[in-house]
Amino acid sequence: METLAFTETIPVRGSYDxxxxxxxxxGVAAALAARRSGKSVLLVEKTVLLGGLATIGLINYFVPMCNGRGTKIIYGMADELLELSIKYGYDSIPKEWREGEPGQGKTNVRYVTRYSPYIFALAMTDLLAxxxxxxxxxxxxANVVMDGTHCRGLIMESKSGREFYGAGMVVDTTGDADVLYRAGVPTVQGHNYFTYVGKTVTLESCKAAVEAQNIQKAFGGCSGGGANLYGGNHPEGMPFFTGTTVESVNDYLIKNQLLLFSKLKDQSRISRDVAMLPTMAQFRTTRRIDGDYTLTVADQYRHFDDSVGAICDFEQRDFLYEVPYRVLIRKNYDNIITAGRSASGDGYGWDLLRVIPPAILTGQAAGLAAxxxxxxxxxxxxxxxxxxQQQMAASKVMIHFDDALIPQPGTDSSVADNNGHI
Known part of the structure; x- marks a missing residue:
């Protein structure tokens, strides 16, 4: 590839802890945790709304935070942000959970909710401000300035041009490990399936919303690609999408948007409209840290001395995991940590870490650790x-799950119907 070398003078705009x-x-959780610990915090977002996949990605679904038997597993800042997500908009919390935790053995219904993605985004901006x-x-x-394995700070690019911000600590919650990768931290490339979802309104859905007096019922779904979590329905012969090159991102977006449009254009133009389309690529597993530990499904029911919190399997009942601190770091990189979708998990272990409640949990831990x-x-x-761990536990995070929650052999822990697209 032809290259171009040039020298640029970049203004130093400021520095943050x-x-x-x-x-x-x-990222929201990490910023809040660090700020509440008395640090100056700068949060950088490439779009114009907070929340990432949970808002502008239209994956507006808090997946299960319980074990599927009536016992809540995930607490802490995940609780705070769940409550914020529904405070000013609709919710779909099951009636079994509306009065609090039912208790072990009291229900098989899981603690989940839908929420208004845009209202949640605005509420987070309000909270951080x-x-x-x-x-x-x-x-x-735009780039990372390194002294060996120490990060001096980040070069940002905006309407103001390229500017440098110094940092005491850096938390990479880009979802794509962009900072880690550019800093030279070892990373692992993932892949993504052909899936793309938006939201529609129709005359019939509007009628249903009025009859139910519930605005949530006004929204239906539309899709381009329809692959599921495990790659089912991914078109035969279509390469997977890395999501970490401009070619991959644009190939994904153009293919999906053209397919969606082909489905919409023959419908009655005055009886339906597209209410929302994702304003970011709906990739889940693009690139992650090659951490000091990598979580896998083999870690089910395993305790870790360095656990920062227990999590549950969002697809299957009973299955419990602990998240070791080491999935967020790489030794010798003294001031860089990650959280969320770029935490170190392999296979379905990566899926377990990337969904909303565990992403918030790891974000909280990363901010406190910084x-x-x-x-x-x-x-x-x-x-x-x-x-x-003590600081996490102070916000009611379950650091280690109770072994009494491990099911007896022969227990049916079959896949639960979450009615969600994750």
Missing amino acids: VIVAGGGVA REGITMLFDCIV AMALDGKQAISDICVPTL
């Missing part, structure tokens, strides 16, 4: 994990 790159739910977090929208991380490392003047890999 913690820079969080990426404003999805993991009130907390004193600086936000930069419509701004991308603050601790700054306070202790130490590498992010060298923080006192028991102290981090």
Whole structure:
């Protein structure tokens, strides 16, 4: 490939204790945790709304936060953001959970909810502004400035041009490990299936919403590609999408938008409309850190000394995991940590980490860890994990699951119907 070398003078705009790159739910949680620990925080978001896949990606579904037997597993900031997601808009929390946790053995219905994606995005902006977090929208991380394996800060590109921001600690919640990759942190490439969903309104759905007095019923679904979580319905012969090159992203978007349009254009033009389309590619597993530990399904029911919280399987009842701190870091990179979709998981273990509640959990842990490392003047890999666990537990996070929740042999833990697209 032909290359071009040039020298550029970039203004130094400022510095922050913690820079969080990426404003999805993991980034929001990391920014909040670091700010509440007394640090100055800059959150950088490439689009114009917070929430990532959970909002502008239209995957507006808090997947199960319970074990499918009436016991809640995921707590902490995930609770706070779930409550925020429905505070000003609709919800679909099952009646079994409306009065709180039913208790073990009281129900097989899972604790989940839908919410208004755009209202949730606005509510998060309001929350971060009130907390004193600086936000930069419509701004991308153009490059990473490194001294060996230490990150001095990030070069941002926006309407103001290219500017440098210094950082004490950097949290990569881009979802695509963009900062990690450019910083030279070892990463693993993933792939994505042909799936693309939007939301429609029709005359009939509007009538149903009025009759039910529930605006949620006004929205239906539309799709381009219809592949599922496991790759079912991915077109035969179609290459998977990496999501980490401009060619891959545009190939995905153009193919999906043309397919969706082909389905819409023959419908009655005055009886339906497209209410929402995703304003980001709906990739789930693009690139992640090759962490000091990688979570896999073999870690089911395993306890970790460095667990930052217990999580549940969003597809199957009973299955429990603990998230080791090591899935967020790579030793020798002293001031870079990740969370959310780019945490270190393999196969379905990656899926377990990338959905909304675990992404928030790891974001919270990353923000607290960044603050601790700054306070202790130490590498992010060298923080006192028991102290981090204590801070997580202070927000009611379940650090280690109770072995009494492990089902007896022969228990039916079949796939639950979550009625969600994840």
